[in-house]
Amino acid sequence: MEATLEKPKTQTKNRTIRRVAVLGSGIMGSRIAAHFANIGVDVLLLDIVPKEPTGPEQAKGLTTDSPAVRNRIVNDAFQTMLKASPAALYSPKFADRIKLGNFDDNLNDIATYDWVIEVVVERLDIKRSVYERVEQFRKPGTLITSNTSGIPMHLLTEGRSDDFRRNFCGTHFFNPPRYLRLLEIIPGPDTDPAVVDFLMNYGDLYLGKTTVLCKDTPGFIANRLGIQSLIQTIRVAEELGLTVEEVDKLTGPVVGRPKSGTFRLSDVVGLDTTVNVASNLVKMEHDESRASFELPASVQKLMENKWLGDKTGQGYYKKTKDDKGQTLILALDLKTFEYKPSEKVKFATLEGTKSIDNLKKRFPVLIAGKDKAGEFYRRTFADGFRYATYRIPEISDELYRIDAAITAGFGWQLGLFETWDAIGLKKGVELIESFGQKPAQWVYDMVDAGFDSFYTVENGKRKYYDIPSKSYKAISGTETFTILENLSNNIVWKNAGANVIDLGDGILNVEFRSKMNTFGPEVSEALMKGITLAEKDFRGLVVGNDSAEAFSAGANLGTLFMFAVEQEFDEVNLMIAQFQKLITRLRYSSIPVIVAPHTLTLGGGCEAVLHADRAVAHAESYIGLVEVGVGLIPAGGGTKEMAARASDLYQTGDPELNILQNVFMNIATAKVSTSAQESREMNYLRATDQIVLNRSRLIVEAKQAAIELAENGYTQPKPRTDIKVQGKTGIALFKAGITAMHMGRYISDHDRKIADKLAYVICGGDLSTPQNVSEQYLLDLEREAFLSLTGEKKTLERIQSLLTGGKPLRN
Numbered sequence: 001m002e003a004t005l006e007k008p009k010t011q012t013k014n015r016t017i018r019r020v021a022v023l024g025s026g027i028m029g030s031r032i033a034a035h036f037a038n039i040g041v042d043v044l045l046l047d048i049v050p051k052e053p054t055g056p057e058q059a060k061g062l063t064t065d066s067p068a069v070r071n072r073i074v075n076d077a078f079q080t081m082l083k084a085s086p087a088a089l090y091s092p093k094f095a096d097r098i099k100l101g102n103f104d105d106n107l108n109d110i111a112t113y114d115w116v117i118e119v120v121v122e123r124l125d126i127k128r129s130v131y132e133r134v135e136q137f138r139k140p141g142t143l144i145t146s147n148t149s150g151i152p153m154h155l156l157t158e159g160r161s162d163d164f165r166r167n168f169c170g171t172h173f174f175n176p177p178r179y180l181r182l183l184e185i186i187p188g189p190d191t192d193p194a195v196v197d198f199l200m201n202y203g204d205l206y207l208g209k210t211t212v213l214c215k216d217t218p219g220f221i222a223n224r225l226g227i228q229s230l231i232q233t234i235r236v237a238e239e240l241g242l243t244v245e246e247v248d249k250l251t252g253p254v255v256g257r258p259k260s261g262t263f264r265l266s267d268v269v270g271l272d273t274t275v276n277v278a279s280n281l282v283k284m285e286h287d288e289s290r291a292s293f294e295l296p297a298s299v300q301k302l303m304e305n306k307w308l309g310d311k312t313g314q315g316y317y318k319k320t321k322d323d324k325g326q327t328l329i330l331a332l333d334l335k336t337f338e339y340k341p342s343e344k345v346k347f348a349t350l351e352g353t354k355s356i357d358n359l360k361k362r363f364p365v366l367i368a369g370k371d372k373a374g375e376f377y378r379r380t381f382a383d384g385f386r387y388a389t390y391r392i393p394e395i396s397d398e399l400y401r402i403d404a405a406i407t408a409g410f411g412w413q414l415g416l417f418e419t420w421d422a423i424g425l426k427k428g429v430e431l432i433e434s435f436g437q438k439p440a441q442w443v444y445d446m447v448d449a450g451f452d453s454f455y456t457v458e459n460g461k462r463k464y465y466d467i468p469s470k471s472y473k474a475i476s477g478t479e480t481f482t483i484l485e486n487l488s489n490n491i492v493w494k495n496a497g498a499n500v501i502d503l504g505d506g507i508l509n510v511e512f513r514s515k516m517n518t519f520g521p522e523v524s525e526a527l528m529k530g531i532t533l534a535e536k537d538f539r540g541l542v543v544g545n546d547s548a549e550a551f552s553a554g555a556n557l558g559t560l561f562m563f564a565v566e567q568e569f570d571e572v573n574l575m576i577a578q579f580q581k582l583i584t585r586l587r588y589s590s591i592p593v594i595v596a597p598h599t600l601t602l603g604g605g606c607e608a609v610l611h612a613d614r615a616v617a618h619a620e621s622y623i624g625l626v627e628v629g630v631g632l633i634p635a636g637g638g639t640k641e642m643a644a645r646a647s648d649l650y651q652t653g654d655p656e657l658n659i660l661q662n663v664f665m666n667i668a669t670a671k672v673s674t675s676a677q678e679s680r681e682m683n684y685l686r687a688t689d690q691i692v693l694n695r696s697r698l699i700v701e702a703k704q705a706a707i708e709l710a711e712n713g714y715t716q717p718k719p720r721t722d723i724k725v726q727g728k729t730g731i732a733l734f735k736a737g738i739t740a741m742h743m744g745r746y747i748s749d750h751d752r753k754i755a756d757k758l759a760y761v762i763c764g765g766d767l768s769t770p771q772n773v774s775e776q777y778l779l780d781l782e783r784e785a786f787l788s789l790t791g792e793k794k795t796l797e798r799i800q801s802l803l804t805g806g807k808p809l810r811n
Contacts, residue, residue: 025077029119034088037097047074090677115143145171153188165190182408183209208693210408222409249345256413263316267309347373360422389440400464482700497522506539520556540706544596554603592709596702607636615689616702624672631795635786640778725764734759
């Protein structure tokens, strides 16, 4: 992929990024290299030459002149990156885009690269020495950036040429670079504004990042606020006598933050990393709250014991084995510093929020809690709010940049000012004052001027409170975003599980709002309604949502299970037929339908994608037909559609049965793609489908795709009758493999039964020879197989296990 951006106003030339050199192959460097490879850029990854060969290398007669020795550090780092879980690359095939080398032999190659990113160890002297060598070979005008997490830009460029300084900037990625959306852009004192404009746009459009412009201050924005919050959370936990498990429960999904919470996050990141950042921040004499970065007692004790988290095998948590060899999670007792079995957490305050699905509506309930949980929330929120107000204008002139950095960098759904809005501006001020503290004066000025929120929505666009002008202003860089939450005035129809929203320009959107966006009666009704309305008064339909959890986790199994247990098979048959009709309408409507998947896209969600006129998928889309896991086969057109896609591939020259076998195995093993790119390789996404890097652009890109199809003269397609199936020939092949797997005890009796039915359907049934069949023929086979499996006791056991325990059952 060539990445070319429009010329900004201050820029004297267009920049095209074809090749990127990454200097330093550690955890961050190798994974930054991988993400550039993900977007189609050729990458040069370099590291130092080892001082001497290892023992095994010497035994082979190798010396420091041997290429294997000279590139050992970069080669080892590259192999570690390839084995990383979660994967750093969208597809293993993209590894070929990365060329490896070392500073001594290959640094001169950077002369042909468009962007040089330094990712060496966080020491000023080492970074400066690298820059001195870079300047010998770097082509004038080439971008040169540093991934430093806190070293000031003016110190990094001291002694460098004018051209180097003009084209130098901080580009702080967060780990892991593929998954965490934040990219902080930190200009130096001499950075050309055109370079800043370019990086802000490039990070957004091509790297899929939330690019946040930062001032050159300690910790920049995300680490300054994030580490302060983490340290203060630990301190409050110690003071209130809360356990490790309690704090992680209180600071997890219930407040819109990752499941790792606070202490588990510390273990994953490495306590030493947190301490290093905090140790630098506590030195800030100008920060009125620098004492908040002083290490709590538990952190100091863990550092003394060298219990740094996952990297040392223990931290706030420790994994061990019980007498039966089962993994046991132990949690650290913050009073005795001994490990004990992890315990379930229960607070009355949390119980009061279980029925509140809307995150923003939970916060007033949380801070009103009468137990320790309520006190914890009041103290931590009050401190976080207060601290953030004093960081303006020190680290940012605009409050929205603080929220953008903390949400994108730490995976929070709401930033500090967004959370404050959920509680209420005046309530937040009262909360801070209740602890004998005050927010910055600008907050009082804001209240006195009659404002009651930090953010507002006007004409579907979100605006923030601008402190100097005392007015609301548009958030820079988001003018083209379409955020469904901001279009509440555009809802044309809704029910308990979904909204139908007018996106403008003749395009409707169906937004799922059920738990995990599963297909239940309400969602199905809304989808059918959306198609009907679009056909009548609009020119296209988008099926998409802004949920952080899932595009759709598939069908709601509760109703199906109830009917199956009661042996109401006529009702089950009707359910399947209605769902097939719904999914089929996505393709055979009179207007173009675009489906915009992201994150989990399973079962029925996958089938919706398969039947779209076009899919516009976020790069992090995990798509799969997973029905086998609950003892069923895909019957919303999934099996039919994959048989049709296999049929379309038969002209490629590959043996037909090999193509069909790949399709069969993906379904039979309930394989879920690890990226949109892998979905394309599995044929769940077609070459004509679109992959979008920035999640915030997903709905607007899907809308544009619908407009494009409509304006190009969309014609309603006709059901197919040309799907080539293999009949008995294919069934015999699959049965041989299934029998071998069964005899080898790789699959159970019930697995075998499911696989046999899948093979029967995907091969077109008991046909004597390969031949063409219709879509409806295969849909009928799907429905019959699905219906028969709902009568199986072991299938019901699998469904029940998922419904009651959330875990798949192998029986």
